Amino acid sequence: MKRWVIVFVAAGLFGCQGEQVEKPVDVDLENKQHKESYALGLNLSEQLKQQNFNVDRDIFIQGFKDGLSGEVALMTSDDAVKVLIEKQQADQASQQVEQNKAAEENKKAGEAFLAENKGKEGVVTTESGLQYKVITNGTGPKPQKTDTITFHYKGTLIDGTVFDSSYDRGEPLTLPLGQLIPGWVEAVQMMAVGSKWELFIPHFLGYGARPAGKIGPNSALVFELELVEIKK
DSSP: OOOOOOOOTTSSSSOOSSSSSOOOOOOTSSSSHHOOOOOOOOHHHHHHTTTOOOOHHHHHHHHHHHHHOOOOOOSSHHHHHHHHHHHHHHHHHHHHHHHHHHHHHHHHHHHHHHHHHHTTEEEOOOOOOOOEEEOOOOOOOOTTSSSEEEEEEEEEETTTTTTEEHHHHSEEEEEEGGGGGGGHHHHHHOOOOOOOOEEEEEEEEETSOBBBBBBTOOOOEEEEEEEEEOOO
């Protein structure tokens, strides 16, 4: 289970409940206890916001105070954990519904994009569904799946959004070919060192249904790929 945090949050973080305005607490960051306490509160409040809690600030603070005081609380620790687990499960179910919807929309958009793209000049479609276009053909050897390769690349979504680029970082990447996505594994074995191709990869040859950073589930992807070297 994800670690749930109960935190004390400075006045105003969640907005005022009613008209009452609390007096700010004097914090002396030269005082070790003050500094550590403030850092803990700030850090945990960020975690709380990230966990999508709809907090009633006053009730939240009361629960926090009851926990610190050691007095009888309105629920046991086990009951509190049960409540938070139920919330986590509800959040996960909601996220899964949203992800499934996005996956279906991305799948349809990718299929439409690739269907149109396959008819464009210079685009070759393989039996697997991979599409590629040769920009430059190199004259070096072709790698095998077991080789480690050095390459430059730029990856974009079908709307042109760049999600990663070794060109922007100013240096190529070196990785075992067999560890790359299936569309790359297939394409790179057809490329001679020195080649530069554009790849159009259906979702099932890319990251599939799992999101990856800016890449949504079932996303078709476009790559500019330059094979620099086969490492020996």
